[in-house]
Amino acid sequence: MARVGIRDVAALAGVAVGTVSHYLNHPDRVSHEKALRIRSAIDTLGFVPSSAGRQLRLGISTVVGYLAPDVSNPYFAEIAESIERRASELGMSVLLANSHRDREREDHYLQMFEEYRVRGLIVSSHQAIEERLAGVRQRGTPSVLVGQAARSPEQVSVSLDDVDGGRQVVQHLLDLGHRRIAFIGGPLAIPQVADRLAGASAAIESWGTASLEVIAQADRTIAGGRDVGRILAARPADVRPEAVFAANDLLALGIMHEFVAAGLRIPQDIAVAGYDDIEFAASSLISLTSVQGRHAGYGFAVVDMLTEVMAGHPIAEAHRVFTPELVVRESTVGRG
Amino acid sequence: MARVGIRDVAALAGVAVGTVSHYLNHPDRVSHEKALRIRSAIDTLGFVPSSAGRQLRLGISTVVGYLAPDVSNPYFAEIAESIERRASELGMSVLLANSHRDREREDHYLQMFEEYRVRGLIVSSHQAIEERLAGVRQRGTPSVLVGQAARSPEQVSVSLDDVDGGRQVVQHLLDLGHRRIAFIGGPLAIPQVADRLAGASAAIESWGTASLEVIAQADRTIAGGRDVGRILAARPADVRPEAVFAANDLLALGIMHEFVAAGLRIPQDIAVAGYDDIEFAASSLISLTSVQGRHAGYGFAVVDMLTEVMAGHPIAEAHRVFTPELVVRESTVGRG
DNA sequence: CAATCTCTTTGAGACGTTTCAATTTGGGAT
DNA sequence: ATCCCAAATTGAAACGTCTCAAAGAGATTG
Numbered sequence: 258m259a260r261v262g263i264r265d266v267a268a269l270a271g272v273a274v275g276t277v278s279h280y281l282n283h284p285d286r287v288s289h290e291k292a293l294r295i296r297s298a299i300d301t302l303g304f305v306p307s308s309a310g311r312q313l314r315l316g317i318s319t320v321v322g323y324l325a326p327d328v329s330n331p332y333f334a335e336i337a338e339s340i341e342r343r344a345s346e347l348g349m350s351v352l353l354a355n356s357h358r359d360r361e362r363e364d365h366y367l368q369m370f371e372e373y374r375v376r377g378l379i380v381s382s383h384q385a386i387e388e389r390l391a392g393v394r395q396r397g398t399p400s401v402l403v404g405q406a407a408r409s410p411e412q413v414s415v416s417l418d419d420v421d422g423g424r425q426v427v428q429h430l431l432d433l434g435h436r437r438i439a440f441i442g443g444p445l446a447i448p449q450v451a452d453r454l455a456g457a458s459a460a461i462e463s464w465g466t467a468s469l470e471v472i473a474q475a476d477r478t479i480a481g482g483r484d485v486g487r488i489l490a491a492r493p494a495d496v497r498p499e500a501v502f503a504a505n506d507l508l509a510l511g512i513m514h515e516f517v518a519a520g521l522r523i524p525q526d527i528a529v530a531g532y533d534d535i536e537f538a539a540s541s542l543i544s545l546t547s548v549q550g551r552h553a554g555y556g557f558a559v560v561d562m563l564t565e566v567m568a569g570h571p572i573a574e575a576h577r578v579f580t581p582e583l584v585v586r587e588s589t590v591g592r593g
Numbered sequence: 594m595a596r597v598g599i600r601d602v603a604a605l606a607g608v609a610v611g612t613v614s615h616y617l618n619h620p621d622r623v624s625h626e627k628a629l630r631i632r633s634a635i636d637t638l639g640f641v642p643s644s645a646g647r648q649l650r651l652g653i654s655t656v657v658g659y660l661a662p663d664v665s666n667p668y669f670a671e672i673a674e675s676i677e678r679r680a681s682e683l684g685m686s687v688l689l690a691n692s693h694r695d696r697e698r699e700d701h702y703l704q705m706f707e708e709y710r711v712r713g714l715i716v717s718s719h720q721a722i723e724e725r726l727a728g729v730r731q732r733g734t735p736s737v738l739v740g741q742a743a744r745s746p747e748q749v750s751v752s753l754d755d756v757d758g759g760r761q762v763v764q765h766l767l768d769l770g771h772r773r774i775a776f777i778g779g780p781l782a783i784p785q786v787a788d789r790l791a792g793a794s795a796a797i798e799s800w801g802t803a804s805l806e807v808i809a810q811a812d813r814t815i816a817g818g819r820d821v822g823r824i825l826a827a828r829p830a831d832v833r834p835e836a837v838f839a840a841n842d843l844l845a846l847g848i849m850h851e852f853v854a855a856g857l858r859i860p861q862d863i864a865v866a867g868y869d870d871i872e873f874a875a876s877s878l879i880s881l882t883s884v885q886g887r888h889a890g891y892g893f894a895v896v897d898m899l900t901e902v903m904a905g906h907p908i909a910e911a912h913r914v915f916t917p918e919l920v921v922r923e924s925t926v927g928r929g
Numbered sequence: 930c931a932a933t934c935t936c937t938t939t940g941a942g943a944c945g946t947t948t949c950a951a952t953t954t955g956g957g958a959t
Numbered sequence: 960a961t962c963c964c965a966a967a968t969t970g971a972a973a974c975g976t977c978t979c980a981a982a983g984a985g986a987t988t989g
Contacts, residue, residue, distance in 0.1 A: 260652065260710075260733060262945055273969045278947055288967060303732045308708035310945030312645040313974045316596065320705075328689070329670035329872075338665050341691050345698065350705055353664070353689035355677050362681065369656075369686055372644040374596075396639045397596060479876045510876055517878045536665075540815045540846055542853045542878040598975055609939045614977055624937065646975030649944045 261302045262310075270298035281306065312374060320350045321563060322370040323379045326358045330478075330507060331535040333381060336403065339556020340379060347564060349376070360384055371398055377567045379403055379559055383447045387412055399566045401559055405448045406576050413566050415559050415577045417550040419449055422581035423456025426502050426530045426548060427469070429583055431460060433590070435500040435528060436467045441485050441512065442504025443473040450477075450504050453532060457502055470498060477504055482511020489527075490519035499527060500589070506531035506538045506547055513543060513588065529588045544586035550579060597638045598646075606634035617642060648710060656686045657899060658706040659715045662694045666814075666843060667871040669717060672739065675892020676715060683900060685712070696720055707734055713903045715739055715895055719783045723748055735902045737895055741784045742912050749902050751895050751913045753886040755785055758917035759792025762838050762866045762884060763805070765919055767796060769926070771836040771864060772803045777821050777848065778840025779809040786813075786840050789868060793838055806834060813840055818847020825863075826855035835863060836925070842867035842874045842883055849879060849924065864925045880922035886915060 267274040272291055279286045280295045312318050323340055325333040341351045356363035378400035390400050407414035430438055445451045461469040474481050503509035509531030521527055523543050531538055531547040538545040603610040608627055615622045616631045648654050659676055661669040677687045692699035714736035723743055726736050743750035766774055781787045797805045810817050839845035845867030857863055859879050867874055867883040874881040
C-alpha cells in the first residue's frame with residue numbers, strides 16, 4: 258500500500274507534476290481540460306497531499322495548537338470550543354492536546370507542537386510556564402497564554418482579574434450577612450488559585466469583623482469537592498462556615514452535592530459560591546452563584562491576539578485582562 | 594529568524610549531519626565526546642527537529658488523532674482523556690479535533706489528519722461515517738470507530754449495545770410502576786439515538802399495557818433539555834408522562850432542572866433517567882439514573898484495538914460491543 | 930607485522946511538495 | 960507569412976531529515 262504522491266497523479270493524468278501542484282494551489286492557472294484529467298486521476302488514485310511535504314517546502318503550517326490542562330473540565334472545553342470556532346472562521350485548524358495537569362506531558366506536547374511547526378500556540382496552564390514559552394517563542398513559535406496574566410511584556414496573554422473576582426464573591430457573601438466564610442482550593446502555587454484567595458482575603462480584611470478559613474484541596478474536581486463537602490457537613494453548625502467560596506465550579510458542585518445529601522439547606526444553612534461559571538453551574542438543580550469570565554469575547558480575543566502576534570504585528574495591549582462578573586444564583590440567595 | 598536545522602547543529606558541533614541524526618535517534622552509536630559537543634550545539638542554537646522532515650523521510654508518525662463531535666460534552670471529554678492516558682503509556686501522542694457535530698468540519702479534520710499522515714484515527718461521530726472511513730483506510734490510515742457499531746467487517750469498532758441500554762432503562766421504569774413514559778431525543782438518523790429508542794420501544798411492547806411517547810429534540814444539550822423540560826412541566830399532570838428517558842445525560846440534566854424549577858418532585862411526580870453516565874450525572878443534586886457504558890476498559894480497549902490494527906494484525910473481534918449497565922440513582926428511586 | 934574486527938563517522942540520496950524561471954502553445958495583429 | 964503576447968505547461972531545485980553503504984580509526988588476534 259505505497260502512498261500515492263503527486264508524481265503518480267501527474268503520470269496518470271499525463272501532465273507535469275508542476276501542473277498538478279498548480280491545480281491544487283492555483284486552480285485558475287490550469288486549463289479546464291487538464292483540470293478534469295487531474296481531478297479524475299486524484300480520485301481514482303485516492304491522492305491526499307502530504308502535509309509533511311508541503312510544510313517542508315513552505316516552512317509554515319496553518320494549524321494552531323491549544324494546550325489545555327484538562328479538557329474534561331468543561332471550563333477548558335468551552336474555551337477550546339470558542340477558540341476552535343473562531344479559528345475555523347479564519348481558515349485555521351486547531352489541534353488540541355490534553356496535558357492532564359502533568360508537567361511532563363505538558364512539556365511533551367509543547368515540544369511536539371514545536372516539531373510540528375504549528376503556526377501558533379494557545380496555552381492554558383496551572384504551572385509557571387512563561388519561561389518555557391519564552392524559549393518556544395524565541396525559536397519562532399508565538400503563543401498566547403490564557404488564564405493567567407503574563408509577567409513579561411513579550412508574552413501575550415489573555416486573562417481574568419482573579420483578584421477582583423475573588424473579592425466580588427466574598428463581598429457578595431458578606432453583603433448577605435455571612436461572617437464565617439471558607440475558601441476551598443489549592444495549591445497556592447497556582448496563580449489562579451492564589452489570586453482568587455488574595456481577593457477573598459482583601460474583602461474580608463476591609464470588612465473587619467469577618468473571618469476566612471482556608472481549606473486546602475489541591476484536587477479541584479467534583480470528587481475533590483465531595484471530600485471537602487463531607488467533612489464540612491459533618492461539623493457541628495456553630496463551627497461550620499456560613500458560606501463557602503470554592504476556587505472553581507467543579508469543587509463547588511461536589512461540595513453542594515454532599516451538603517444536600519447531608520440534609521443541609523442551601524443557602525439557608527450554608528451558602529455556596531463557585532468560580533468559572535461553567536454551564537453546569539447554571540444548570541445545577543440549585544443553580545450555582547459563580548464568576549463569569551470569558552463572556553462572549555474571550556475565545557475570540559484569544560484567537561485574534563494570536564493571529565496578530567503570528568502576523569508579527571506589535572500588540573498594543575499585550576496583557577489583556579478581562580474584568581470578571583459575578584453571577585448571582587440560588588446557591589447564595591435562594592429561589593428568586 | 595531562520596529556522597535552525599540539523600546542518601546548523603552539525604556545523605557548529607564540527608561533525609557531519611549524519612552524526613547529529615545518529616545522536617538524536619541512536620545515541621549509542623556516537624562517541625561520548627561528540628555527543629557532548631552536539632548536545633551543547635543543540636542547546637545554544639535551540640534546535641528543534643522538524644517533524645515534517647522526519648516524517649517525509651520515514652513516512653510515518655507516532656501521532657494518533659481523535660475526532661470527537663463535541664468535546665464540551667463531558668462524555669467525549671472523558672473518553673478523550675482515557676484514550677490520551679493509554680496512548681501516552683504506549684509512547685504515542687493524541688491530537689484532538691472537535692468537529693462540533695458539523696459534517697463539514699468533520700470532513701475537514703479527517704482530511705487534515707490524513708494529510709498529517711497520523712498513524713491511526715479514533716472517531717466518534719453521530720453521522721454515518723463508515724463509508725468515509727473506508728476511503729481513509731484504503732489510503733492507508735486505519736481507524737477505530739467509537740460509539741457506534743460498524744457494519745462492515747473491515748471497520749474496527751468499539752461500542753455499546755445501545756438497544757440493550759435503552760431496554761434496561763425502560764424496563765427499570767416499568768418495574769417501578771410507570772406506564773406513561775416519554776423518550777426524549779433525536780434525530781433518529783443518529784444510530785445511537787435510534788438504538789436507544791428501539792430498546793425502549795421493545796421493552797414497552799413486551800410489557801403490553803404501557804405507552805411510549807417520543808418527543809423529538811435534536812439539540813441534545815442541557816439547553817435542549819431545558820426547552821423540553823419547560824414544555825413537559827407545563828402540561829397538566831394527567832397528560833404528563835410519569836417518567837422520562839432522555840437520550841443522553843445532558844438532556845436529562847436540563848429537563849430535571851426545569852422540573853425542579855417548576856416545583857415538580859423527582860421522582861415522586863416524575864422520574865427521570867439519562868444515558869452515558871457522565872460524572873455530572875452522579876453529582877447532580879438529585880443524582881441521575883443513567884446507563885454506564887465505558888466502564889474502566891473502554892478507553893483502553895479503543896487504543897489497544899487501534900494499536901493492533903495499526904500493526905496490521907488481524908483483529909479477532911472487529912466489533913467489540915460492551916454491555917451497558919444501568920446505574921440506578923435518586924432521579925428514579927428517590928433518596929435511598 | 931599483517932590481518933581482522935569493532936566501533937565511529939561520513940556524505941550522498943531520497944522522501945513529497947511548491948515555486949520559479951523557462952519553454953511551449955495558440956491566437957491576434959501587422 | 961511573420962511576429963508578438965498572454966496563457967498554459969514544464970522540469971529542476973530546494974525544504975530538513977534519516978538511512979545506507981562505505982570509509983576511517985583503533986584495537987585485537989594470529
